[in-house]
Amino acid sequence: MTGAHGYSEYATHLRELTTAATSGRSGLRHHLLASIDGEASEQLRRLVPLDYRRQVGAFFTPAALKQRVSGILNSDAYSERYLDPACGSGDLLLAASQALPIQGSLKETLEDWTDRLHGWDINSDFVEAARSRLVIAALLRHDHQVQNERFNLNTSKYFANISTKDGLEALKRQKAFVGHIVLNPPFSVVSSTSSQSWTSRPTSAAALFTYLAAHHLTDGSHLTAILPDVLRSGSRYTSWRTQMNSILMRSSLEIYGQFDEHADVDVFLLSAKIVRGHLSESSTAWWDVDSSAKEIFHSVNDFFSVRVGTVVDNRDPLDGPEFPFARARDLPSHGVISTPSRRRRFTRRVFEPPFVLVRRTSRPSTAQQQPRLAGVLINGREPVAVDNHLIVASPRDGRAESCQALLEVLSSPATSEWLNNRIRCRHLTVGAVREIPWSHPN
Ligand SMILES: C[S@@+](CC[C@H](N)C(=O)[O-])C[C@H]1O[C@@H](n2cnc3c(N)ncnc32)[C@H](O)[C@@H]1O
Known part of the structure; x- marks a missing residue:
């Protein structure tokens, strides 16, 4: 050797x-x-x-x-x-x-x-x-x-x-x-x-x-x-x-x-x-969920269906109807956009807005004020093809207001703290996002 x-x-x-x-x-x-x-x-x-x-x-x-x-x-x-x-x-x-x-x-x-x-x-x-x-x-x-x-x-x-x-x-x-x-x-x-x-x-x-x-x-x-x-x-x-x-x-x-x-x-x-x-x-x-988290009643999964994006861009053929295409590198770091401007043909599952996109790579935050997660709300009218480096959270009630509430939950210090405890590796799992405690007042 x-x-x-x-x-x-x-x-x-x-x-x-x-x-x-x-x-x-x-x-x-x-x-x-x-x-x-x-x-x-x-x-x-x-x-x-x-x-x-x-x-x-x-x-x-x-x-x-x-x-x-x-x-x-x-x-x-x-x-x-x-x-x-x-x-x-x-x-x-x-x-x-x-x-x-x-x-x-x-x-x-x-x-x-x-x-x-x-x-x-x-x-x-x-x-x-x-x-x-x-x-x-x-x-x-x-x-x-x-x-x-x-x-x-x-x-x-x-x-x-x-x-x-x-x-x-x-x-x-x-x-x-x-x-x-x-x-x-x-x-x-x-x-x-x-x-x-x-x-x-x-x-x-x-x-x-x-x-x-x-x-x-x-x-x-x-x-x-x-x-x-x-x-x-x-x-x-x-x-x-x-x-x-x-x-x-x-x-x-x-x-x-x-x-x-x-x-x-x-x-x-x-x-x-x-x-x-x-x-x-x-x-x-x-x-090692701490005692305060154990008292929390609801988690993201109660209000959102959470899945990984379905497009493997370098592998999936450019066949079928054309859709707006969301990729991690084209998105703003957080906030709201109507419809992604990039487009691509795709034959499998696409997502109906409104929904929230979360990047799958996320470092544990070291700076206290810096949130570990940030979401981007997509609120246009067309169905969107989503790259598999993104996690899609679709509100069960179909409302953009629920997505706004999720953006607040994701970027809250409580979520950063919970997540740093729950998962420290860079690749966020769907399971971890589903379990994020729902700490929103409404
Ligand atoms: C992470 S280092 C830790 C060394 C030491 N335990 C320490 O704490 O500093 C892992 C060690 O495992 C050794 N190693 C790798 N494969 C091994 C194997 N199959 N059997 C025994 N040692 C192995 C490497 O040579 C290396 O020294």
């Missing part, structure tokens, strides 16, 4: 740093601290081409997220052992090590942590880096008391349970794990296997890792995972969520936001206990 070995330069640097530090060389503190912080990710970006990083989903957990995971591990039931089945250069194992005590000497701590910390990764340079970084973390925890024993340590013999392996295969084949699995899996897409009973289509490697990790754990064990938001909110993963619910009892679900400034994907943090066959929640509970 191109770029697979670029990281060996940094793995070698870490090995040499570890040897120097454990043989008593002074003046290394600054380098040691950097090596267990963001440096491993910086070096990943410098040494390993983006193509390879994307191919294997190598995006190491940034410091802020690592702190969050560490907080969960420290507040959760104490675990004796931790496993990261896609451990990269060990950031989540470093978070786990913070939840472990140190022993009377550095040697004893390294022996103890070797028993407790387990990890797999397909890239052997990442594995070597993870082992060195854990030795460094132990060394720093003992900092004030180890001068003399440093000279006698052969650090290469520690962390033998962190090894080069395909984590998906190992989760399927190895003996069940008792303890706590920590997971920031690759988010790449993988093809179907027989173990994916929730889908027959290509799916997210993150869904597969989480599913296998949960099944690899014994009852009473724990799982803490950083996962792409689409697993929490996407309709493609409804069946995955239902299946996860039958084995996981969630202790927390935190919507986190963008992974970091280098990976523009929204993530959430899931922490759960394995309890097979417990009374499972519905898969919609993953949306």
